[in-house]
Amino acid sequence: MKLSSRFGAALLALQSIVPCAALAQSQLTYTTSWIGNSFGFGDGNWMQQDIQSINVAPNGTVYTNSPWDESGSEIASYQNGNKLAVAGNTHGWGAAGGDAVATNSTYLYAAMSIGNESNALVGADYPPQNQTWFGLTRRLLSNIATGAPFASGIGNSANATKDSFLRVEAVTAGVDAGIRGLAATDSEVYVADTYGNRIVVLDAQTMRQLRSWSVTAPGRIVIDTDTTLWVISGFDSASGASVVHYSNTGTLLAGTLPLPAGTIPTALAIAPSGQILVADNGPSQQILVFDKLTGGQTQLDTALGTRNGLFHTVEGTPGNWRFNGITGIGFDQSGNLYVGQNNEGPRPLGSATVGEGAVLESYGFASQQLNWRLYGLTFVDSGDFDPANPTSVYSGSKRFTLDYSQPTGKEWSYAGFTLNRFAYPDDPSFYLTRNVRGEPMMRRINGQPYLYTLDPYSHYLSVYRFDTAHGEVAIPSGLLAENPIPGTWPAGQPTSGEWMWRDSNGDGVVDANEITSNPSTGSTVGDGFWWVDSASNVWLATPVSGIREMPLQGLDSFGNPIYQYTGAKTFAMPSQFTRLGRVVYVAQTDTMYVTGFTSANPWNSTLWKEAGPLLARYDNWSSGNPSLVYTVALPWNTQSDPQVTTVGVAVAGNYIFVAELFTQKIDVYDARSGQAVGYMTPGASVGNTSGWVDVELGINAVERDNGEYDVLVEDDARAKILLYRWTPAS
Template sequence: MNWLHRVCLSAAVLSAAHPFDASAQAQLTYETSWIGNSFGFGDGKWVQLDVEAISVGADGTVYTNAPWDESGSEVGAYKGGDKVAVAGNTHGWGNTGGDAIASNATYLYAGISIGNENNALVGSDYPPAGTTYYGITRRLITNIATGAPFASGSGNSANATKNSFLRVNAVPTGTDASIRGLAATATQLFVANTYANRIEVDDANTMRRVTSWTVPSPGRIAIDTDGTLWIIQGLQDPAGRSIAHYSPTGARIGSAGPLPATTVPVDLTIAPSGQLLVADGGPSQQILVYNKTASGQTTLAGELGTHGGIFHPAEGVPGKWRFNGITGIGFDAAGNFYVAQNGFGPRAFGSTFDGEGTVLESYRWPSHDLNWRLYGLTFVDGGSFDPLQPASVFSGSKHFSLDYRQTTPGSEWSYAGFTLNRFQYPDDPTFHLPKGVRGEPMVRRVNGKLLLYTVDMYSHYLSVYRFDSANDGQVAIPSGFFAENPIPGTWPAGQPTYGEWMWRDLNGDGHVDASEITANPSSGNSVEDGVWWVDSLGNIWIGELGTGIRELPLQGFDSFGNPIYTYASAKTYPMPQPFSRVARIVYDASSDAMYVSGYSSAYPYDASHWKEAGRLLVRYDNWSSGTPQARYTIMLPWNVTADPQQTPVGVAVAGNYIFVAELYTNRVDVYDARNGQQVGYMTPGASMGGTSGWVDVYLGISAIERSNGEYVVLVEDDARAKILMYRWTP
């Protein structure tokens, strides 16, 4: 049964609006810190958000490559637990990073791509219309920001990498022809041209082709001490991958032993002992150690790392040799061992990236002691506090513990858990939705049960998770899901072809079965792009843009601990005056207060600012009574002629204050929730380099009031793989 609650508010009921005047606001006294990255950027450093491949120099410098880092560190360098360089010119203006990297004493070679940004870029530096180039950028090892040009080099004529790009593949835009393996000696560069099913050998100095031979879908390459090559092949078929041994001219050598069942080889290297090490991206998440015979045979001698990696009990708990999505392994000349992980493994073909955050580790060999570890753990991902434990923070896929006694910026947080388990729960919506990052969390405690709700980047879908620490450790178990419309593609089987739908895990296995899906075709396809909120009682609220607000009250829990919702129990609320479009909602169940931001006829919606939280915010008291009253109206920051533009993107309420994150300006504006008056603002401090990235998601800000009166505010930092943290005591 739908309950219709009338929200009839005349102009006389509304409090006088408080205009926003940036110049009138005072900067508050507060501290800034961050969560999720080893560096805050105050020192100009950050750990990139994804690493797809590494090359380890003799001196222990770890060179990294990935198709995308929001601030342009697709190709970077790390040494001794520090970040030492960013290559640059791998981001924007048609450039992206890639999936392979190699080095010798003179040069760094990195797989990259060059596009024309939907045919907007023209000239000799860019491919013709409808085409993308995949190839290799060559840089000086003494300064990886500087190109090392060669006679046949092309591209990048406007910067320091002029004529240092080797084109390998020219393909129709949308085709993934990325280089998936590179290895170098002082004289030769070996290229895995996965797209062309070929190993290509170039002169490492002239970059001229020397020879090539056919290999089925080749990937990573390791050069043995005798100059022979170990190559992962069959890359397009994870279940059919194998390791092959070749001479430097392409002659097949011996027969590598079979890989254990379920093994997915993702990288390989030669140990100081001469043994072949193979990183397994399958369920074992280990490194396989092979002995070699003179005839080229290999025999499995053992494994390195905990079986199951981070998913060995207690599941999801990080630690030494508990690997999670290995993307690269290697040794330096001193025998130190290096492992790169991104929480998923090497990028799937056709995807932008699959990373769930970077973990880069160095271990002593053969003692296996940890040398150092670096983190870059969050991207388009906010933070949310456990209401019962303010020192416990969840992002979409991570769990962090905070020690508020720490006073050095960035020192409060520690990595406590990884909450995704792709092996146990492959049907987790995270792995099937566009932009496959589980972000924008809302953590709730209902009847003592810990629940995690997450919203995708564009606010189309709401995912629900439960926890069972005794059986699943830190892992969040898929429990429910809400889709505003059918999801493009084939997942999940059984979804309706029209209208919204929900799923609840009726049998408790975390898999989306067709029989567990409930459709609501009466909604039509008009709910698209609504905004979500879950209150402290577990009730789901949906701001339906131009039609009003809907509530799905929690109906209790089933025997597996899944929260129960039904369309039949939904309550609808007409568009509250004076709004014509809802952009954000926050409902405080403890005070029955609804905070709504959006647009009105006097301050209309502009589609060019589709992501924003709106131009005004109203607090309604007694919301559920049927006759709510508007206590005040706040005019939110809005100046689209400024540089940067000043517009709001996120709203959080805690205790006596409202916190509004601006999209482009680094500001958090603070208002008194009791009267709507402006209190002041906060911006990143010196430890953050005085800046942060855009808040690029709908729920990019959250806040909590601690028992000592301190307010802690978390803001997504889209630029540098972290969550910004403000600590303020009024």
Template sequence: MNFAYRLLAASAAASALLMPCAFAQTPLNYTTSWIGNSFGYGDGKWMQLDVEAIAVAPDGTVYTNAPWDESGSEIGVYARGDKLAVGGNTHGWGAAGGDAIAVNSTYVYAAMSIGNQNNTLRGSDYSPAGSTWFGVTRRLRSNVAKGAPFAGGIGNSANVTKNSFLRVTVAPSAADAAVRGLAATDTELYVADTYDNQIVVYDAQTMRQLRSWAVPSPGRIAIDSDSTLWVVQGMQSPTGPTVAHYDPNGAALPGAPALPAGTMPADVAIAPSGQLAIADDGAQQLILLYNKSASGQTQLASTLGTRDGIFHTVKGVPGDWRFNGITGIGFDQAGNLYVAQNGQGLRPFGSSLVGQGAVLEAYRGLTRASMWRLYGLTFVDAAAFDPASTANVYTGSKLFTLDYRQSAGKEWSYAAFTLDRFDYPDDPAFHMARGVRGSPMVRRFNGGLFLYTLDEYAHYLNVYRFSPSTEGDVAIPAGLFAQNPLPGNWPQGQPTYGEWMWRDANGDGRVNAAEITSNPSTGSTVGDGYWWVDAPGNVWLATPKSGIREMPLQGLDAHGNPQYTYASARMFPMPAPFTRIARIVYDAASDTMYVTGFTAAIPWDSTHWKEAGPVLARYDHWSAGTLTPTYTVSLPWNTTGNPQVTTVGIAVAGNYVFIAELYTQRIDVYDARNGQYVGAMTPGASVGNTSGWVDIYMGISAAQRDTGEYVVLVEDDARAKILMYRWTPGQ
């Protein structure tokens, strides 16, 4: 996916001008809400999707930074549980945010990079061809969106951050030379030039270099009250990072803390008590507090947090002091503690991962009581209902519970995190392009709960089982269907060509070569297909050109994993009138197949490779081989307008079919019984009358509540949330 800035602000009225009149004249009586973000954007605010670093001002204002936020809030400002500002100009046109941030009384210093977008951007504002600039943007604390220029500053000549970028290093475009640590006083700025294995010191006012010294792959930096430095170093060491002690000129000092086995120091900070605080993003998920003696020695005194964090006792349940992927810590002058997490930990070197959802929280001084907590939990995530209860909603890695009695945006509660990187490092999600599970399908059969997930473009289908008595809410890797080999070296034993699948035959949640079954006879004919899992657990694959295949469930193995075989598969030929299938939904209870795709009248073309197509068809008695449609529907489709009108997703619930449009923020509703158009839904005022594109293959789901109300969930990448529409027919 090209994560360019894709915020859509076109009004529903403007979009409607591109559609047949019928689509514009049938509004529905519905409400708009959302899941997964502390802010809905109705007030112009959203919690960013990732936080890689924080800096805390004495008054408790928290400044954040991350390499990417879909709507440009790489730099954010938060206080008292509210969002105050967005930094801006670290997003797009070659610019990106970064992995470190620091503040002094006047300025904010944030790591960022400036590239040239694959050599397409030229001029003094951009790095030369084949290279990227990595450095620091200096902003005013009084207005973090405005640059604080200096002699020798470069970049962004067309905006308010002109000449406020300090170039620390120039690296080849493929290299990760990101600045991984920053610390500042009113007179000096300390920069961890991780790529060049040094700490560089600049004048905080003029930004001229003062001195530097060698440090092996340095990371976070904390300045102590005596002006000495505590530095996380060895970030790329095969034995793991450590914490070292230096004087301001780079001389090594005694007192380097002895870290408990397994500690992965992610950040360092100085508590108002004078203690050295180290964030451990290892399996223990703790904050370690060290006392410092007059002789300069350190000794572990206590810890903050629950051992094992979110995976303690009942695994996956969030709560106070149950940390999950600590990326930053800091204290204010009152002794309050601020902790940033993203479910993943610090961004791995060389990756473009954006975490598993941002959490920013604060705890009060000596009492350690929770003060506030903010969430930005979803990105490139769809959501789906538990068949047993519309009060339970799963995304790829989260479980939310809903209380429909609450007001818009207040219905949801964060109930569980279902990924476990420590016990199940072989979870296929960690080896996919974005490191997330993406689009979920939740099924209950054979007495068990199962989660099936698609990557963003449906190349792979992951299978998970649950064992509440031993694993809590963690989804245990159980299987994987692959249309073609995964790029890279994972997993060992996958074929070099063709289709394959894995089942966790020994029940350890890890992929072993002996557990992989290949189906090379299908070759590339299944490539770019679309997976669907029906209620009884049968797996369907809509191939673009070869028809639809069913792989019936063959029961569960001794460990509770669903079993499938290529030998038991049944192939259905391409149904009329389609020439290319894009999406399917099969309702096993009624033996009804819904298909969207392309026809001879409007053929598929590569510029619309992710679309669901211009035609919807329903087929009754599908298992009997009835390939003549009960009805066909022409869906909204206009590829010559601006914006274009195309479709991207389908969901079926009760008596209705819901179609998500790609560019135009509209959900079209059809009567499933006869194909008649019913009306449309667009984002309401509670979410600022806007959303991002539905940008993945399975970005929409729906369910009917016992009350008769329909609830529709839609991906909204733009501001880290899931849109939720609530509609009761006839009201």
């Protein structure tokens, strides 16, 4: 029987709102690439996400250390632009890396700590309750994954580094007593016990203490050609650190380096010429070179690197000799200079920062030519495409350019660092969770670029503008907060409830008189999810109080987007949901995509970052009478191992891309029908693996003019962003 066209249309409409089951999908045909790391992990290598210290061996092997790398590469070695080894056993089960590293001809000595996971770990390998040990691990230089035990060594009894840890300080849990400087000869090891205000000298073989002397908050140590020591004193001092000179027995010598005003010394080295090099993490971002004079005096000879580093002239533009946050310097026996950076500088006392992206590079000291450079630039950070140019990708604090004609993993180039701590020290990213600006949404207003970013938990939406005078730098413009920021910053925020800031005087500083509270909502916004549509209207999916739109009210005289609580519109939570997870609003078609939880699959506190098990599309959303087009049952199994849950949603062109949290899958659906199309997982170029998508906005997508869909996904494990390239079958 032939149906009438009218009846057939009605039947199709009914079918469209029948839930689309999460059918078994087939794997799509696509290419896996990546952005932000010199290695993709296809060969098992990755560049670590942070460098707090380096040591250079005579043969040019560079050893690094940092308290944390997500995949355990806190201590690693590199040579000629290649990664050689990971030390291991400095990650998890109470262990962490540290802030200093040194070598001699036999051993590697590296700062590390051992805790007890909030008193969950007990036994001789772990400190007593409510305590942390700080000290150093000794490893064989021939195999840094193998410990070099000694009579007084402790820890790690179940692995290859058994009894190779020396406890220097035992402190109350939460206190930072990290070792901030190490230097070694074949006979002695010099330890900067920053917390204890002393230099400790150890026998390099027995690890027994030989002597010690008092130094105020010592940091980096370098051994001069005459066996004397240069030491940074006053590490993390608000009044400024100095570089002092000692004999190897602790006698204070003449020759304190005459540092220029504003210098923040962070690393030391002795050049083949005998000159003393000091890395400056102040505004100059240079390496200062000092000559030795008679009578133990010194004078500044020159400075290596571009004045103001990466922020010189076109601010935020990377390049040769444009440094940013130097944490380590050193030379090999051929006179090559090595520079370790993290776009931030050494970790402040008490901070858990993991830097703003690691850079390790080598230059010919005489030729001034770049030898090689490695990048590990992103962590807890996703990417988004510039709406005006899909070859330009922004992360929270970086910009990359893409050349799609290049081979896999070579498409990207590092084009800009958008965070300027000198010009804008009040940038909200310095005060939010992890002190990392991440999870970007790139938008255009009147043709001009604007960057919106989320913290990992989507509690705060930061707004940034750009202008030609500041190059690549994103200028703090506004902040929308679901609740107060813990701590004393900013002055003027309410003690409870929702609030926002707009930089009404254009100076990038959060002034108390620029803050507006929203007492009418109190805490009802809960832990919601922010979304900014293509017209730069701001949406907030509250957990249970509906979906709110804050329309863009225009720009002020400084170009800051204007939002007002009084102009907000609130839409009731759709009846299909009991709690909301994500919203994606497509302004061009007035289409709203919503994910969340249902009575059949309810939310609980262990699922705090998940997007939810159900996705729904609504047309005519802003009409006040939206129509449900379909619902999709997303992959969901909280009883499996690993759990199958969803964490991120992106919509581009005709497709929806859903990131699973633990299982490394990107599920693809037809946005027109809700039908499953297929899935993508990491390919061989990235070792068939990625980390968790561990943030609430960890996926973005774009449809290019050639019909290819490019999908960016946070790789929480190895300091990069995955790039999936997929062209649907015609």
